[in-house]
Amino acid sequence: MESSTDRARSVFGNEQDDATYQKAVQSKERYLRRFGDDSKTVCHLSAAPTPVIGEMLGVRNLVISPDGTPLDIYADATQAPKPPATDRTVEGATGAPVIVGNIRMGFGHYRISMAMASAAHAMGYTPYWLDLASFKDATGSKVIRYQNDLYSKGSRISQRVGAFNKLVWEPLNSEGFRKLSYNAADQKNAELCVPLFHDIDKDIPYVGTHVWPSQAAVHAGMTHVVNAIPDNWPMALHLAEGSIHTVQTPSAYLGYHQLRGMDPARQLKPMPEGSIYYTGHYVDHELVSNIPADCSRRRNRVMGGGPVRYLLSVGGAGAQQELFAAIVEHLLPYVRRGEAVVFVNVGDHKKVWDALLKSVDGLRSEALPHFEGIDEVARFATAALDGDVSGVHAFCDKDIFTAVYSSNLLMRCSDVLVTKPSEFSFYPVPKLMIHRVGGHEAWGAIRAAEVGDGTYEMDDTAEVLSMIDSFQRERGLLGFMCDRIEDAAKAGIYDGAYRVIDLAVNGTQTLPAPRAMAR
Structure with missing residues (x-):
């Protein structure tokens, strides 16, 4: 999972046309003009207690360090507090860190993040919560909050105005986000989040529960990134090349593998072996x-x-x-x-x-x-x-x-x-x-x-x-x-969160895959 200098130019060997690429570059430049350029800023993080789920799920929250002290995630796993043993505890986990990268966009991505943190905690790891939208002054966070506000506004309008829902919102959410070209601008914009990863050891297992935190981690050079795709409908919006992709259903697995319908004008090259796994449902x-x-x-x-x-x-x-x-x-x-x-x-x-x-x-x-x-x-x-x-x-x-x-x-x-x-x-x-x-x-x-x-x-x-x-x-x-x-x-269909954590830690799936349901 090597980092690339420019992932907006192609997706799994499928080249973006020049007009699409230039639009992606312009999107990033507009955000830089609007929210400022902090690419030279050195962001230091520290681990703090997480409200509510900190005690329940053993989660530590990653926040800006006011004194500039570099982050000290438990590099020596033996120093970490030992999570309580469960029937899912992995031998040798002993509190080793797993980062859950997320954003608030509605409640959904937070909920999936909690499922990942819960599974990690049950398996004996220490989950760290990295909300890329939560950093007040960071350019990348400002971009995410701005886009989230637009999405929430569109969602509310769609429920009040039938014509808007039929002509704009439904097509955007089903076919607009599906297009391979949509991925280019997101890849460029994700580059704006890289400064937030300055202190993070590149080899720490990392799970992104929205594509932007996954893309940002890859751009930052993280080596064990899992991109937990939420939707059961294949969309290029959710692609983060350089990460391991996971999906919750067999139909999503086949659809994403073939990049189904993401460019009706051509037959796209499929996702390569080892880049996508069917894990089952992400559940706490x-x-x-x-x-x-x-x-x-x-x-x-x-x-x-x-x-x-x-x-x-x-x-x-x-x-x-x-x-x-x-x-x-x-x-x-x-x-x-x-x-x-x-x-x-x-x-x-x-x-x-x-x-x-x-x-x-x-x-x-x-x-x-x-x-x-x-x-x-x-x-x-x-x-x-x-x-x-x-x-x-x-x-x-x-x-x-x-x-x-x-x-x-x-x-x-x-x-x-x-x-x-x-x-x-x-x-x-x-x-x-x-x-x-x-x-x-x-x-x-x-x-x-x-x-x-x-x-x-x-x-x-x-x-x-x-x-x-x-x-x-x-x-x-x-x-x-x-x-x-x-x-x-x-049949193991609800065990997806455990398998995602397994992939982040081991780089491949060592836990049994979901089986067909008994009839």
């Missing part, structure tokens, strides 16, 4: 290790006549508020009869919850807020595993780690996760898939429907509400999904 150790117990609890609850518990996780952009309001309104009569329980996690967007209170008649009198931080959420979720719960419960916190990880905690004590087909498509919990936000998400729902741990994607509100009524009447539907989750777990 805490969820994977508890699949049998959690599925058993779900069966006992729903088949025993207890209320069906619904977890509604509203994305960071606050999209689809009208649909979520309709779902909550539809569920309230079930809640009042003791036939359903509703958990609503609005993340760090309190205004989304305020909007629900205004739009759903009677919700305010039924809802109990849990806005006091992760400890309150953890206590509630733990008690709910085997205890009784009733009513509507709202969860919100301005801390991004609490906002994201609360859904992870609540998943274990929930019976149905109501979600768009994003990163949640791959999680081991029964899922009701509502309409996507962006065309690339469609294939996440297809994967869940084929595995059988989720529904197909539902395009309109009436269809979603009808599915809820079916769950309420026919409890065996949720038992069916739990059976499929257990089948998939036995």
